Amino acid sequence: MTTSLDSDKIWPFNLLASGAPSHVNATHPLWDEAFIVDEMHGAMQNRWVGPLPVSEWESHDFPSPLKGAKQVGETGGLVDGRPNVGHTVVGAYVRLDSSLSTAACSSEQSLPLGWSMMSGDAWNDVLALNVTSFVDDDPFNFSDGNAASHELRIGLASRAYHALLHGHRVFVLACVRTPTTFRFLRFDRSGATYTDAFSATHDNALLHQFTMWIHYAPHDKIGFDTSVTVLPSGSPDGQRARDICMSSPWGDVLTEHASLCLIQIYDDRTRTFHRIVARRPEDIEQGYPGRATRAYPVVDLDEGCLVFLKDTWRVFRAGVPSETDTYRRLGKEGVRFLPDFYFGGDVPSHSQSSDNPLSTVQNTQCTYDLALRLKGAETTIQSHIHHRLLMKKIGRRLSTFKSSWELCNAIMYALQAHTDAFDIAHILHRNISDDNIMIGEDGTGILIGWSHCIHDDRHDLLRTGTPIFMAIPLLTRGQAVGIHCRRYDLESFLYVLVYSVLRFSPAFQADAEEMYWSFIEFFGDPECVAKTLFLLNTGRFDERRLAIRMPDCDPLLRLLCEFRALFTYVYYPCPEERDSSDPRIQEQQKARRQRMRDAADALNNSSEPVLQVMRRWVERKDLWPENDAAQDKFGPEFRAKYRGKVPYRDYTVVGGDSNWSSKPWRPGTGRYLAMDRNGRIVW
Template sequence: MAVYMSFNTFLSTFFPSPGKENLGEPERRLHLSHNAVQPLGEAKDEHELAVTFAQLVNSSTKYGATLCPGFNVALGKSRWDPNTDGPPKVAGAFYPADDTPNDGLPHWGKQRLLIDFTVGGPAADPFDDEDWSAAARKRADRYIAHALAHQQRTALYTLLVNGSSIRLARWDRSGVIYTEAMDYVESPAALRDVLWAFSRLSCEAQGLDPTATPLSCEDEDYQLMDEFAKPRETDLAEGEGEETQIPKASKKAPRVFAYVRRMFAESIQDEGPRYRLLVPKKNGRDGHAFLVGTPTFVAPGAVGRATRGYVALDLEGGRFVFLKDTWLPQCEDNLDQMLEGKALKKLNKAEVKNVPTLVAHGVLDQLTQTAYYWGARNGRPKFQRAYASYTEGLTGRPASVTTSRSYGTSYSARSGGSGSRPASLRGFRHYRIVVEEVCMPLHSFRTGKQLLSVVKDCVDAHCEAYKTRSRILHCDIGDGNILILPTLFKVRSGLYTVKWKGVLTDWELAKCMPYIGGELPSPRRRRPTVTGSWHSFAAAHALDNPYALAQVDNELESFLHVLHYNGLRYLRHECTDVPQTIAAHFGEHILEDGRVQDEHALFPYPLPRCQPLKRESMREGVLHVANPPRWDGGLPSGGSELRAAQEKQGAYEFYVVDKDGFSNMHPLNKVLRTAMRWVSARYQADEARILPLLRAPYARAMETHEPLRVLMDEALAKQWPDDDRVGDQLEQECVILGEEDKSLVEVQSETQESVGEAVADPWLIQEEGRTERRVQEREKPVSEEPPCKRLKRDEPIVYRPSVFPSFMRGLRLSGRRSVRA
């Protein structure tokens, strides 16, 4: 992730060299004396250091010259990100002199060079190798990710001012290139030449994306976005089942669903940055132009694909479209991976339903450079080193380089330092794709039947894609890649109804599985991926065997995990500990001592491993819950011996219930339990090393799509409750309705009073051959029966803060909120 480069080499590589003809002309650069920088080294806190630094850089001579011509430093008065914990930290940035803010707010869209002020010494230096600097690395990663999410950039330069030392760094999607810490108080020429050289860089050399043009209030495109954001009478309601008459549409007033225009209006409010993005065409000379505001989705992290989604305005078509901006890894060993645009083009040509419709796509001529210079450190192309040396200060004394083992333990493994085997650093290329459909996220479903119907549509799309001549597998089934698209269906003349359909999107990891001599797939091994939320919803077999071939049964198992996750989070059920259960099935790998492994501790990042509870659930065919409740003092009222035995063994199962607490009346349980029996039979056959042709039919049911599709169709044909959604149970506690007292009771502790009568599920009695689950005996407060009667979403609820923020970032949950300036 990180590559060390000397200070002189960094300047000569990324900043323009002054040249021999300019070395004898010191008037081009101001003279910076020791007396001028001495107050910086004597600063007592970050605020004093930042204010003194800004005054030094912004002050001009009598001729109007400054240390960084054309740029000024502006400081932020408060915490740079309101969502972060900890005390406020002073941060600043270089802005163009004619566009420097003076309100004390970080205008992220205008920043050119970020400055991080600190006086904490090695502990506050993210590139120091001491153990206590790990917190500084995490803070730096969040800081850079926040800045990159608000700008269209190919790279970002940062300046760390740590007391009397400075350190330069260049960030891109492959990692970071950093220098040693230079003592600018002892050698002021270092600080002077850095600022002067940066001022001479062009916008593209400073890391700004040349294919993204920022818009100002005076631009016509800016005003056009405001005009399209206003609601119109021709907008259609997106509620399912609503009958409406289609109004006449024209090119100036196209027919649009109301939620699409609302999403676009939200992306351009609060005076956030707006851009005119270009997507290259076939000829490579010009591009297709789209207008975008704030992204509706931002992938977390500063390094990686950095996927961002926009509701964009197509200038040529005068319509709303969805634009995805991402960085694709350059993998020489991943030959079976194709561009998402090419995959969609094949699917559209084959008329596969429930997949996005391609508008435009193209790879931009932009590559990350960190991986190249990492290769230079490990015997690959060398970089030049020609710049004025700072081995002597202005007074002729040797200039000390204040670096505490500049690339040591934590970062040596990342950069291939001494004492470690050089790690593989991946390069990335910039890619944009545009599709016609602007969809709603899956969590917008209103009933359990809608959830299953949307997932069923995506299973159909997955089946049709695999049956095409190219045999395309999606290979990235997850909660964020299954979307909802309201669609119009004609009822009678002039009258239409709205139906919610599922759309399977994000085909960027799709692979073709060609035939070789019959039914055998290609022997090429797929490279495992740790990006996105693939590992959260991946099959247990795929996580335990990351280099195995992509298989249909693993893909179908991922659809079951999506149903399980959304059922746990939004539907009424008898699971008493939703956050722990979700983390145990979909979260990070938890160590033996209960700690979550630090993703910054090792590089390359370790491959995601299957959660023990997920693996056990797939093998036994039971969706176990975490921390199953146990009651002291005998059976609960209305309980059964079977239920008490399950509680004693710890085999408590997740199932959805209706408002009366009955689980056998909910069709979703039949889908999950039947499919889990198929999955369990498959895993047990794998353990017994039974050949596929010799397995029982139910052990091979997941090898094709038809059994699961028929199972889902049968469930959708049954009677469903229309109030089984109770709200988001991951970030809130639901309200319980008692049997004797119908008043609302707030859940404030683990002890709950007077709840509804528990009803045994007769389907469970017919189950045989369940493996007993080992459970650690621990003391738990005495509780009553599990809550089976939760109120609907619009009734009073009691909120509590999330207990798994890192897991939510892994599932892209934090990226769903819009990014504001």
């Protein structure tokens, strides 16, 4: 017996070359073509793994129907294949219904027995796309240079990663139909694996097996995070969490009408769980492969208080401790000004079995293994492990400072935490950025984000950090820079201060239109020309020009200039290397080289020179203005106007005037600079 299906009914939309479903408003931020192409292109570079023979890919992801049925019988899985209600709604902007998930994928032909299951709810858990804009072209032929194929893949990746983000998914399965073929795909935080194209006419058994598997498999086998359960309206846990929240200073975290979920947080030291209540994720900013780090306040029902959750997919590298291990060591050594970590670890594959969680954790190892085998050492794909941490301190973003004094005070406390960690616990942070410095409830700073750190002078040559805040040698000298040292982190603290002052502080008086390109040049240039000129006290941000721009906040100006002066001789131009018989010239060359070494050694050996500068000015609070709270000079409207513009500069005349021009940025056309929709500098 065979079943013939109506293609229009089982496939509610077509994926067009623009990357958006036909019924979705093209002006919606999620489906803005420039947003999808520009930002997803870079994110998916070198992350497509395939094509794989279907039989091989199936051995990694899809056991046979009989084996699947046996597993369902052993685990007590949901044999009716209907998804939990919490797995269908995936955010305020995106839902796993007609836009991200469809009923069945089918061509207008007779299909084998059992295919009719695909019109049921089981397929709501699979990202199924119908491609009708291609007749002869294969959208996964990466060598054809077809622009429409490129945009199709980007649109598909955008859908998959937003489903990963908003649906509490470990991975997302996909099935793509072209007019003549089918493909299976699997998206996770490492990238996407895809199969060879196969014909539904000749390979019905593959589609049948796929259908049977997604119909009978337990939720964790089709990519759901089983540690998360959506709370129904009026649930006792949800109401208790709201009551706890209302008694705290953060009463608006769980509003009356917010959709809530219950998350089981596992601690790998005590092998126990804590139950936390959190809002469903509503942002659409982190829908990309990689770490996908999110941090936000939640309610710990077992502790009865509001706490801070960090949810991330950490990079797995043999011998590198996890962030929970780092926090435990920092706490044991008495390091101050940290977020007070108390519970967490890697997420087990089966979190709902709290009495006996399995030893396996949610990871992307299969994608990494396939990439390593297909591409060898050339692969840039990394293996990720799902990791969650609970912390007792809740802070504000650094960009919300209430005064310039509070900004510098928070950075000073974070610098003290960095100093204690290095001098006492022998841990180097290696990712100093504005996102990793928070302002505590009392106005002090909190240093977070220890996932890139190294312990005990471990010789790790991998460059890490946030590019716009990284030290000059890390960006310009590549792997030849050697081991990441203390001085590079101190330089990053300086750039965090400069970034915050230029962009957010009213004390720095400059029109956004006037300074935009200088700002982009300073923080976005991989050659670091503007940064070098700044450290040498020349160029657009020398002391004279800063004084003109900061007439009403002398303490901030003095602090900034004295902080910079500590690095001036580190980057002072090397004396010209030439043979000279003149003893006087030889002595000058020797003295200048020694001065550079001494300046670098002073910052490598101790953070005290920087701390002294910070304390000298922060402790004189009476000199600082009070009403200069943060104001973003590059607000959403400004960023929307300038997105896609890139600066050019003729660097042949160092220190000369810049001649600016702009043009639209398109992927694959060069290493240009731009500001993304969140105000971040991208290359």
